[in-house]
Amino acid sequence: xxxxxxxxxxxxxxxxxxxxxxxxxxxxxxxxxxxxxxxxxxxxxxxxxxxxxxxxxxxxxxxxxxxxxxxxxxxxxxxxxxxxxxxxxxxxxxxxxxxxxxxxxxxxxx
Amino acid sequence: xxxxxxxxxxxxxxxxxxxxxxxxxxxxxxxxxxxxxxxxxxxxxxxxxxxxxxxxxxxxxxxxxxxxxxxxxxxxxxxxxxxxxxxxxxxxxxxxxxxxxxxxxxxxxxxxxx
Numbered sequence: 488x489x490x491x492x493x494x495x496x497x498x499x500x501x502x503x504x505x506x507x508x509x510x511x512x513x514x515x516x517x518x519x520x521x522x523x524x525x526x527x528x529x530x531x532x533x534x535x536x537x538x539x540x541x542x543x544x545x546x547x548x549x550x551x552x553x554x555x556x557x558x559x560x561x562x563x564x565x566x567x568x569x570x571x572x573x574x575x576x577x578x579x580x581x582x583x584x585x586x587x588x589x590x591x592x593x594x595x596x597x
Numbered sequence: 598x599x600x601x602x603x604x605x606x607x608x609x610x611x612x613x614x615x616x617x618x619x620x621x622x623x624x625x626x627x628x629x630x631x632x633x634x635x636x637x638x639x640x641x642x643x644x645x646x647x648x649x650x651x652x653x654x655x656x657x658x659x660x661x662x663x664x665x666x667x668x669x670x671x672x673x674x675x676x677x678x679x680x681x682x683x684x685x686x687x688x689x690x691x692x693x694x695x696x697x698x699x700x701x702x703x704x705x706x707x708x709x710x711x
Contacts, residue, residue, distance in 0.1 A: 519698050530688060530702035531640070574640065578698055583628060584653055585700060589639035 491588035510575030518580040603703035615677040620689030632688040679710045
């Protein structure tokens with residue numbers, strides 16, 4: 488079983504739609520969680536951290552469910568520019584390394 | 598700030614040849630990571646350094662792969678001999694320290710082994 492699992496998609500949605508991605512992780516001792524964004528043929532960049540209480544950054548909302556070991560990302564009012572691959576990232580406790588999921592691809596259509 | 602700098606951007610080589618990938622982390626960053634990305638396996642951590650010391654190399658595929666960080670501003674990833682299955686995008690990333698969880702990635706090296 489992979490340490491971090493995501494539905495690869497693609498998710499094809501119209502502009503203005505709300506879309507949600509989920510991610511599950513296998514290590515219950517994981518300490519920190521993130522969403523990174525990767526544009527086609529580019530490097531990954533941090534989108535947002537995920538806090539236990541849930542957090543919001545503009546149109547983006549991230550939530551963590553430790554009991555079920557999953558993380559979610561909600562994008563409201565999606566824009567064409569949101570088209571990218573969204574990578575779920577987990578940091579196990581007592582380690583400096585980040586484990587990346589394979590990513591979920593989003594295509595926002597006009 | 599110039600960001601993380603990787604070279605070369607593209608490398609095409611023949612099976613059996615030695616390949617050396619280079620990385621210059623952001624100045625002042627103490628942790629450096631080498632990742633490999635393929636369609637099949639996604640982003641895999643190969644090795645990471647903290648203060649120039651290798652901390653975890655459990656992701657290095659086999660003895661053909663080696664990585665060094667002789668000083669705080671330079672790291673290399675070497676593959677000798679290279680094989681077609683090594684074809685991938687290799688990313689270098691740095692962070693301020695091992696507890697700073699924001700990674701800054703370089704633009705990557707697209708490696709093709711024929």
